[in-house]
Amino acid sequence: MGDFRRSRLSSTPVVGRVVEWKKTHGWIEPECTIDHPEMAKHQGHIFVHGEDLVPKWRNLVAGAMVEFFLYYDGQGLGAEECTSRKVLRVTLPWKHAKEMFGESGEKLADFEQQTHVTIRAYQWCQPDGNNSDLPFLLFEIWGRPQAVVESIGALAARREQDGNAAEDTLCVNLLLPESRMWKVDLMQLQHYCSLEVSSSITITDPMPCRTLTIQAPLPHFRSSLHALIAQAACVGNLW
Known part of the structure; x- marks a missing residue:
């Protein structure tokens, strides 16, 4: 052609x-x-x-x-x-999600434009249409690796270390399909960050997923996300 x-x-x-x-x-x-x-x-x-x-x-x-x-x-x-585009999935507590994107998601489009990513937001509901009791919303962040990493850095919770704001540690909860956990090299990630994998399944719909919590100072936080994208990010697939 x-x-x-x-x-x-x-x-x-x-x-x-x-x-x-x-x-x-x-x-x-x-x-x-x-x-x-x-x-x-x-x-x-x-x-x-x-x-x-x-x-x-x-x-x-x-x-x-x-x-x-x-x-x-x-x-x-x-x-x-x-x-x-690459994709990582972040869970945010309801309060934090509303602070970042507004009560009804009205700030989402501006965030996408500023960070050059595409975001899909998901909320779980009961069969009767009422909200589920899950304490978080799921955000799929699609984009080029650098854009995905910078976007997650902007969304991550910040924990001040020893009263020094310059040494803030970033912390984020990522959702990984159980079927892809075998692709995650935890030893490699631990070179950059402290991490924890949930002992139980976080969600079962649309498929079983676990939570991977990553915590590190900003430079190492970015490196850990780049490594994770290279290992296990779903390329061209929703799940």
């Missing part, structure tokens, strides 16, 4: 969600509004070919968040230099 008659329409990456993948090609639903006549076709979805993935021919999975540059080739709109 060549670049014949391609014209790039975006100067910065566009973020979208993969809605379908068929081994060699698929379709992406953009997160932003795209003003182009071709958007009236294909339910507003953008075509992507395996040759335009980074790296090429890497399989995508429906539900994955991606970044891409938009082009038009005379036949329709397409995505090129398409890269999967």
Whole structure:
């Protein structure tokens, strides 16, 4: 698949969600509004070919968040230099979540724009529609590794050490699927931070997950998250 008659329409990456993948090609639903006549076709979805993935021919999975540059080739709109975003999942107590994002999440969009990430927030409910008794909300943070790390640093709780604010320790609770815990090299992470894995399952829906608590001064906190992303972050998959 060549670049014949391609014209790039975006100067910065566009973020979208993969809605379908068929081994060699698929379709992406953009997160932003795209003003182009071709958007009236294909339910507003953008075509992507395996040759335009980074790296090429890497399989995508429906539900994955991606970044891409938009082009038009005379036949329709397409995505090129398409890269999967990384994801980590953070649980925040209700009070802290509201302080960060507002009572109804009204500050969420500004946070996403400032940190260059995409966030999905989840709340568990009872079968009758009432809130569950879980004391936290779940936030999926999608983006490039550096952006994900900086975003989590902004959300982490700060614990002042020995009265010295300059040496504040950051602490965050991450949610990891039980099926992926084997990918986590705890010995490596302990080079950067103190950590604790919950002895019991934190949630069972949509699948069993444990809590990984990471605590460290800011530089080591960042290093531990980068290491975790390299080890076990779900690339191109919701869970």
